[in-house]
Amino acid sequence: MKVCIVGTGYVGLVTGTVLSHIGHEVVCVDQNAEKVRALQGGNPCIYEPSLEKMLVKSLKSKTIRFTTDIPKTVRQCDVVFICVGTPSLENGEVDMTQYQQVLYEIALSLNGSKLVVNKSTVPVGTARWAQKYIKKMNPDLNCEVASNPEFLREGQAIHDMFHPERIVIGARSLNATLLLTQLYEPLEAPMEVCEPESAELIKYANNAFLAMKVSFANWLAIMADHFEANIDEVTRGLGADSRIGADFLRSGLGFGGSCFPKDVHALIAMAGDAGLPKGLLEATLAINEEMPHIYCRMLEHALGGLQDRRIGVLGLSFKPGTDDVRASQAMVFINLLLERDATVTVHDPAAADESLKTACTRVTNMYDVAHEADALCLLTEWEDYVAADTSIWLRKMRQPYFLDTRNAMKPETMKMQGWEYLSLGRNNLEGKESV
Numbered sequence: 001m002k003v004c005i006v007g008t009g010y011v012g013l014v015t016g017t018v019l020s021h022i023g024h025e026v027v028c029v030d031q032n033a034e035k036v037r038a039l040q041g042g043n044p045c046i047y048e049p050s051l052e053k054m055l056v057k058s059l060k061s062k063t064i065r066f067t068t069d070i071p072k073t074v075r076q077c078d079v080v081f082i083c084v085g086t087p088s089l090e091n092g093e094v095d096m097t098q099y100q101q102v103l104y105e106i107a108l109s110l111n112g113s114k115l116v117v118n119k120s121t122v123p124v125g126t127a128r129w130a131q132k133y134i135k136k137m138n139p140d141l142n143c144e145v146a147s148n149p150e151f152l153r154e155g156q157a158i159h160d161m162f163h164p165e166r167i168v169i170g171a172r173s174l175n176a177t178l179l180l181t182q183l184y185e186p187l188e189a190p191m192e193v194c195e196p197e198s199a200e201l202i203k204y205a206n207n208a209f210l211a212m213k214v215s216f217a218n219w220l221a222i223m224a225d226h227f228e229a230n231i232d233e234v235t236r237g238l239g240a241d242s243r244i245g246a247d248f249l250r251s252g253l254g255f256g257g258s259c260f261p262k263d264v265h266a267l268i269a270m271a272g273d274a275g276l277p278k279g280l281l282e283a284t285l286a287i288n289e290e291m292p293h294i295y296c297r298m299l300e301h302a303l304g305g306l307q308d309r310r311i312g313v314l315g316l317s318f319k320p321g322t323d324d325v326r327a328s329q330a331m332v333f334i335n336l337l338l339e340r341d342a343t344v345t346v347h348d349p350a351a352a353d354e355s356l357k358t359a360c361t362r363v364t365n366m367y368d369v370a371h372e373a374d375a376l377c378l379l380t381e382w383e384d385y386v387a388a389d390t391s392i393w394l395r396k397m398r399q400p401y402f403l404d405t406r407n408a409m410k411p412e413t414m415k416m417q418g419w420e421y422l423s424l425g426r427n428n429l430e431g432k433e434s435v
Helices: 010-021 033-040 051-061 070-076 097-109 126-137 157-162 174-187 196-227 231-239 260-273 279-303 329-339 366-370 390-396 411-417
Strands: 002-006 025-029 064-067 079-082 115-118 144-147 167-170 191-194 310-314 343-347 375-378 401-404 420-422
Touching: 002 010, 002 070, 010 025, 010 051, 010 064, 010 157, 025 070, 033 064, 051 064, 051 157, 070 097, 079 097, 079 174, 097 126, 115 126, 115 174, 126 144, 126 196, 144 167, 144 174, 144 196, 167 174, 167 196, 174 191, 191 196, 196 231, 196 260, 196 279, 260 279, 279 329, 279 375, 279 401, 279 420, 310 329, 310 366, 329 343, 343 366, 366 390, 390 411, 411 420
Parallel strands: 002 025, 002 079, 025 064, 079 115, 115 144, 167 191, 310 343, 310 375, 375 401, 401 420
Antiparallel strands: none
């Protein structure tokens, strides 16, 4: 098929690249001319394992192209995917500005019956509204808008695209369903066919439920810390129940990124507008927002204050395997340190943030982050950190405090090396005040 992808962020670029590898002719459109030139040269502009290699291969085989010309691309393609950003407004509602602008341009460009597919995460009912909008602008065209949400994990997006657990197709007509089924047929994945509204709600429900599991695990860690239980044992026993599962039950600094916080906020806003209960989701966010403060208080208590203390930070991205710092809990924690006048040195293998350029010292060698530090804080559990020779850090330290906000290290090993090891809910804070 000839496929048009509008938007070349994580979702659009990964989707387009993989579709070009399974036999389709893909044209990706973006209004940012500089970004398009970079993509034409094989630079994906984002950090995602294997993406650059695959992109270069597709460019050489001429199965993928990049352009700024939406009208021409829409007219030449069979399927048009909308993959633009839908960030949160201050009130938690979804900012549909980019989506509406792209839909307007698509509607003006249509030269025949096409299938328009919402890949962007949009409020429930958007596909129905968009189809009416296009019909109003082009009364003579029979154009359907379907919903095909993505479930890609940053850092594992290529794998998830090639090996989906299911593909959700929200379409009203048999033709649209068959077209999307044919598009994804080479992936040999189960197809979940439903109404567009159901597909849209599935996407929000998926992220909200996983976010709730994270916050529930963190609430359990707070309980375990208070009652001197071990959170690793608790979550292992809980996750062993097949009805619950172990995924997303690891306690830590909390969830971040471009999806979970935004989608939970959006679902709260939708429920609020409809006058429906939303307390469970509000509690999910409240626990998540509190986690950096809990860890900061823990470190502050251990050091007897943070003013003028030298703190080494391991990790900026919201999770390992990505350079994405959007809604990163690590960034929240660092800002709490800075507010308390700590001196902060940071390291991350991939991520950077402009706001920290003057406020923090950035080092390129992960061991240098511990130089003359009073405490070392693991904020993102990159494999390089977990597998590191921690004794090298320890020799560089002024004081031997290690705050593990991801429960990634083994407490017994750290203590045997001579660390003052701090974590939440692992029964290793005997004699210290509960947070």
